[in-house]
Amino acid sequence: MNAGLYDREEKAKPIERVSIIISKGSLEGVYPGLIMANGARMEGIEATMFFTFFGMEAIINKKMDHLKVATVGNPAMHIPTMIGGLPGMSAFATSRMKAEMEKLDIPPVREFLEMIHDAGGQLYACRASVDMFHLTEEDFCDELDGILSVGEFYEKSAGAEIIFT
Numbered sequence: 001m002n003a004g005l006y007d008r009e010e011k012a013k014p015i016e017r018v019s020i021i022i023s024k025g026s027l028e029g030v031y032p033g034l035i036m037a038n039g040a041r042m043e044g045i046e047a048t049m050f051f052t053f054f055g056m057e058a059i060i061n062k063k064m065d066h067l068k069v070a071t072v073g074n075p076a077m078h079i080p081t082m083i084g085g086l087p088g089m090s091a092f093a094t095s096r097m098k099a100e101m102e103k104l105d106i107p108p109v110r111e112f113l114e115m116i117h118d119a120g121g122q123l124y125a126c127r128a129s130v131d132m133f134h135l136t137e138e139d140f141c142d143e144l145d146g147i148l149s150v151g152e153f154y155e156k157s158a159g160a161e162i163i164f165t
Contacts, residue, residue: 017046017160025057026070027097033165034112041119048160050153052126059125059140064109069093117143124148
C-alpha cells in the first residue's frame, strides 16, 4: 500500500458542513439533494440547501407538489427520446417513481423540506434566479430561510463541502 495515501486517509477529518445546490426542477433532479441534506442532518452534519434556476420548483408553493420525471433528454431512462415525448409518458414515469418511493417511505417534496428545516437545515433561493423568474418571497414555502446572492451563498458555505446535484 502507498504510505502517502494511507497517511492522507488517516488524517481525513469528518465532514461537518455541506452546502447542496439544486438546479434541476424534475423529480429526479430534486430528490438526490433532499436525501443528502436529510442524511446530513441525521448524522449531525450542518446542511444548507441553495435552490437555483429550475431547482426552485421544489420550493415554490404552487409547483413543489407537481414535480415530474423528465422522460425526454434523460439517457438514464433508457427509452428513445421519441417515446419519452409521447403524451402521458412523463406522467406514467412520475407515477411509477412516486409509487416506488412510497414503498421505501420516502416523503413527498413538501414534507421532506419540512423535515430538513425542522432538523436545522437551511433553505435558500438564488437571488438572480428569483429576479429572472419575477418571483417574490410570497411564492415560496414557509421553510425558506431567505433569498441569497451567489456571493452570500459562498460566504454562508465557507468551509463546507459543496455538492451540486
